[in-house]
Amino acid sequence: MYPKTQKKIEEMLKGNVFPGVSYTFIDKDKIESQLIGSAAILPEREALRDGLLYDLASLTKVVVTTTLLLQLHEEGIVNFEDLVQDYLPAFPSDEVTLRHLLTHTSDLKGYIKNRDALSAEELAAALIGLEPGENLGKKVVYTDTGLILAGFIIEKLTGRSVAENFEERIKKPLAMTRSTYRPTDPLDCVPTQNHPIRGVIRGAVHDPKALVLGGHCGSAGLFAPMSDLIRFVQMLLHFGEWEGKQILQKETVRTLLQDWGGVPGQPRSLGWNLFQEGDDVVLWHTGYTGTFMILDPERQGAFVLLSNRVHLEDRRPEWIAVRDELIAVYLKEAREEEAE
Numbered sequence: 001m002y003p004k005t006q007k008k009i010e011e012m013l014k015g016n017v018f019p020g021v022s023y024t025f026i027d028k029d030k031i032e033s034q035l036i037g038s039a040a041i042l043p044e045r046e047a048l049r050d051g052l053l054y055d056l057a058s059l060t061k062v063v064v065t066t067t068l069l070l071q072l073h074e075e076g077i078v079n080f081e082d083l084v085q086d087y088l089p090a091f092p093s094d095e096v097t098l099r100h101l102l103t104h105t106s107d108l109k110g111y112i113k114n115r116d117a118l119s120a121e122e123l124a125a126a127l128i129g130l131e132p133g134e135n136l137g138k139k140v141v142y143t144d145t146g147l148i149l150a151g152f153i154i155e156k157l158t159g160r161s162v163a164e165n166f167e168e169r170i171k172k173p174l175a176m177t178r179s180t181y182r183p184t185d186p187l188d189c190v191p192t193q194n195h196p197i198r199g200v201i202r203g204a205v206h207d208p209k210a211l212v213l214g215g216h217c218g219s220a221g222l223f224a225p226m227s228d229l230i231r232f233v234q235m236l237l238h239f240g241e242w243e244g245k246q247i248l249q250k251e252t253v254r255t256l257l258q259d260w261g262g263v264p265g266q267p268r269s270l271g272w273n274l275f276q277e278g279d280d281v282v283l284w285h286t287g288y289t290g291t292f293m294i295l296d297p298e299r300q301g302a303f304v305l306l307s308n309r310v311h312l313e314d315r316r317p318e319w320i321a322v323r324d325e326l327i328a329v330y331l332k333e334a335r336e337e338e339a340e
Contacts, residue, residue, distance in 0.1 A: 001025045001032045005330045013037050018307035020048035022226045026302040039190045053189040053223040054306040057287030061147045064166045065218035066271025087153040090128050101146035103261035103268040107133040110145045140266040144219035151218020163215030173245040176228035181215045194312040237300045257281045303330050
């Protein structure tokens with residue numbers, strides 16, 4: 001499946017964009033998965049093998065936090081036009097809504113002094129105290145902060161941590177048996193960055209805010225193998241239901257295929273980014289560590305890629321450029337195959 005896309009991935013591996021990569025294509029009832037390259041380079045080279053857990057980074061935003069909020073919306077517990085202040089009284093703005101958080105249109109100023117030295121309680125208080133700028137609702141500025149606050153709102157509404165909600169509401173019904181916020185064996189995980197202070201990070205989250213907040217973080221922190229993500233993706237491709245388990249209502253998934261941000265030229269769904277070309281709408285999201293998912297529920301097609309591109313060096317501008325080229329190759333090839 002998708003030979004041009006696979007060729008591009010092989011070129012990226014040869015170009016040392018990442019040490020190794022696991023990827024899956026879904027096209028209706030056909031699934032093809034591949035893994036090539038190495039899981040680790042330090043302390044010694046280690047072949048990539050099936051079943052390893054990846055630090056999903058910001059894919060946590062859509063797999064966990066967005067999905068939980070969609071469920072709570074279905075249950076009538078939350079409305080996307082509700083003010084953040086309604087749930088987090090210490091939040092300083094009486095204009096920012098939950099929709100603003102999920103569409104990255106809140107324009108929250110995210111700088112926190114001595115952030116990495118704060119305790120979880122201190123960091124949470126600092127995040128809740130952030131104020132929006134003059135572009136509230138006018139501009140899409142991608143940030144972790146909105147989804148972290150959304151996670152705090154989930155905890156306020158349910159009395160349980162983000163991680164606990166994921167376990168009960170998503171992981172168990174979808175049988176995502178190995179996905180976790182707390183891997184028990186580092187060797188079950190692909191390593192990420194060779195950090196100047198932390199050394200080679202393996203089995204612990206790469207993101208510094210998620211490292212402090214742990215299972216209370218709605219923006220990053222989830223580890224998962226490809227097999228579990230396939231189950232999650234299949235649920236969305238089948239409009240909320242997979243193997244007899246209804247995670248989301250069909251109409252809820254349909255509402256994701258529309259622009260919720262309202263910013264011309266910068267379409268955003270709830271949690272998800274959007275590709276829009278004519279009548280075609282595709283959901284997608286990326287993760288800092290070298291992960292992404294592209295979903296087309298109407299066509300029942302998907303492309304999931306998991307890498308640890310920050311191992312050993314974090315060459316982010318190079319990654320973004322070649323990642324976007326790869327995504328463009330896939331989308332073009334998918335439309336060509338559909339037209340045949």
